[in-house]
Amino acid sequence: MIRFENVAKRYPDGTVAVEGLSFEVAEGELVTLVGPSGCGKTTTMKMVNRLIEPTEGRILVDGEDIAEAEPVELRRRMGYVIQQTGLFPHRTVLDNTATVPHLLGWPKARRRERARELLDLVGLDPDVFGDRYPEQLSGGQRQRVGVARALAADPPVLLMDEPFGAVDPVVREHLQNEFLRLQSRLHKTVLFVTHDIEEAVRLGDRIAVYGEGRIEQFDSPATVLGAPASGYVADFVGADRGLKRLSVTPIETGDLEQPPTLHLTDRLDEAAARMATDGARWAVVLDGADVLHGWVSAATLAEAAVRDADGSGTVGDHARRMEAWLPLGSSLKQAFSTMLQHDAGWIAVEDEADRFVGVLTPAKLHEALRRSVDADARAVARQDVELETIESS
Numbered sequence: 001m002i003r004f005e006n007v008a009k010r011y012p013d014g015t016v017a018v019e020g021l022s023f024e025v026a027e028g029e030l031v032t033l034v035g036p037s038g039c040g041k042t043t044t045m046k047m048v049n050r051l052i053e054p055t056e057g058r059i060l061v062d063g064e065d066i067a068e069a070e071p072v073e074l075r076r077r078m079g080y081v082i083q084q085t086g087l088f089p090h091r092t093v094l095d096n097t098a099t100v101p102h103l104l105g106w107p108k109a110r111r112r113e114r115a116r117e118l119l120d121l122v123g124l125d126p127d128v129f130g131d132r133y134p135e136q137l138s139g140g141q142r143q144r145v146g147v148a149r150a151l152a153a154d155p156p157v158l159l160m161d162e163p164f165g166a167v168d169p170v171v172r173e174h175l176q177n178e179f180l181r182l183q184s185r186l187h188k189t190v191l192f193v194t195h196d197i198e199e200a201v202r203l204g205d206r207i208a209v210y211g212e213g214r215i216e217q218f219d220s221p222a223t224v225l226g227a228p229a230s231g232y233v234a235d236f237v238g239a240d241r242g243l244k245r246l247s248v249t250p251i252e253t254g255d256l257e258q259p260p261t262l263h264l265t266d267r268l269d270e271a272a273a274r275m276a277t278d279g280a281r282w283a284v285v286l287d288g289a290d291v292l293h294g295w296v297s298a299a300t301l302a303e304a305a306v307r308d309a310d311g312s313g314t315v316g317d318h319a320r321r322m323e324a325w326l327p328l329g330s331s332l333k334q335a336f337s338t339m340l341q342h343d344a345g346w347i348a349v350e351d352e353a354d355r356f357v358g359v360l361t362p363a364k365l366h367e368a369l370r371r372s373v374d375a376d377a378r379a380v381a382r383q384d385v386e387l388e389t390i391e392s393s
């Protein structure tokens with residue numbers, strides 16, 4: 001969708017902001033550009049909407065060389081969100097949101113309707129915020145309006161330059177989560193500039209790690225963290241990259257343990273007998289549709305079975321509700337943090353249909369982390385072998 005071919009930018013004073021840039025952002029992909037101040041991230045982004053012209057190479061958007069495109073028309077195909085939001089101070093939130101539809105000449109009723117819809121989408125009630133002015137909003141709310149405005153004409157491409165840079169860390173995390181939810185619905189092609197590696201890793205399908213004026217590594221967050229391409233990248237992602245990696249490694253079915261499962265309607269005596277045979281200390285309790293209900297300990301079942309003289313008791317009478325669970329595909333970091341938050345020794349995992357698929361234990365969590373680190377180690381080793389083969393032939 002966006003393709004850089006050997007692009008360089010040399011400013012008139014001789015500063016080479018970037019050079020040798022070649023990469024591609026696929027349709028619907030979110031690529032974060034991350035690196036220290038002055039490494040050329042903003043220059044890269046501004047070349048895509050022709051606020052800056054490259055001095056070498058070319059950039060294609062949807063197969064078209066943008067040097068041939070009319071800049072104003074090009075920019076209307078691209079939402080642009082910046083740190084200072086660039087909202088018009090004397091226009092209401094609704095009017096700010098409707099800026100591009102206004103430029104495109106949409107009738108008033110339609111653009112107001114679109115602006116209301118967009119404000120709603122970014123979590124701002126149009127009835128509450130629509131008629132306010134930007135200065136009557138918090139920093140986080142202003143950023144949301146910035147995102148709503150960029151999306152107003154439904155452009156396929158979004159360019160975001162440190163859009164959440166000016167808000168405090170808590171609001172920032174909130175905005176990131178909202179944006180991820182939005183992106184999972186909208187599937188825009190996004191180029192996102194940040195100097196914050198945590199943000200880059202959280203949001204990016206892939207990350208471009210910039211050194212001075214060039215990309216040092218362009219890869220998935222897990223690979224950048226697990227197998228940094230150079231000492232520079234390793235330093236930049238930080239010594240705690242193992243921890244950061246938790247947040248980009250998903251829970252997979254193979255990571256889960258399978259404890260005994262019981263159903264709410266199972267008879268107490270039969271359930272207690274099964275637990276005794278299995279030697280298990282607890283079981284997961286499911287309802288009739290195999291949806292997670294809770295858990296029950298073997299000791300509780302054994303005691304209750306003894307008291308249940310007429311045999312009418314069921315597992316459901318003694319099951320405790322589950323307090324925390326996670327969908328399959330959640331990150332290991334989420335799993336770890338949920339375990340800590342609930343002081344739990346294990347955490348249940350469900351599929352998209354809410355069916356129970358297994359439990360994650362601290363031991364399995366550790367194995368899962370090892371698995372992803374080892375996968376990278378193997379990939380690196382394979383490359384080494386290839387190089388040796390080439391040299392000896």
Ligand SMILES: Nc1ncnc2c1ncn2[C@@H]1O[C@H](COP(=O)(O)OP(=O)(O)OP(=O)(O)O)[C@@H](O)[C@H]1O
Nearest residue numbers: 011013015017036037038039040041042043044195
């Ligand atoms: N108009 C200009 N004339 C000369 N040099 C420029 C100009 N604009 C940017 N530069 C230089 O180009 C380099 C890259 O700048 P750029 O703004 O792309 O970096 P950045 O990675 O976005 O930095 P930051 O995170 O601080 O915004 C820097 O050395 C900067 O000083």
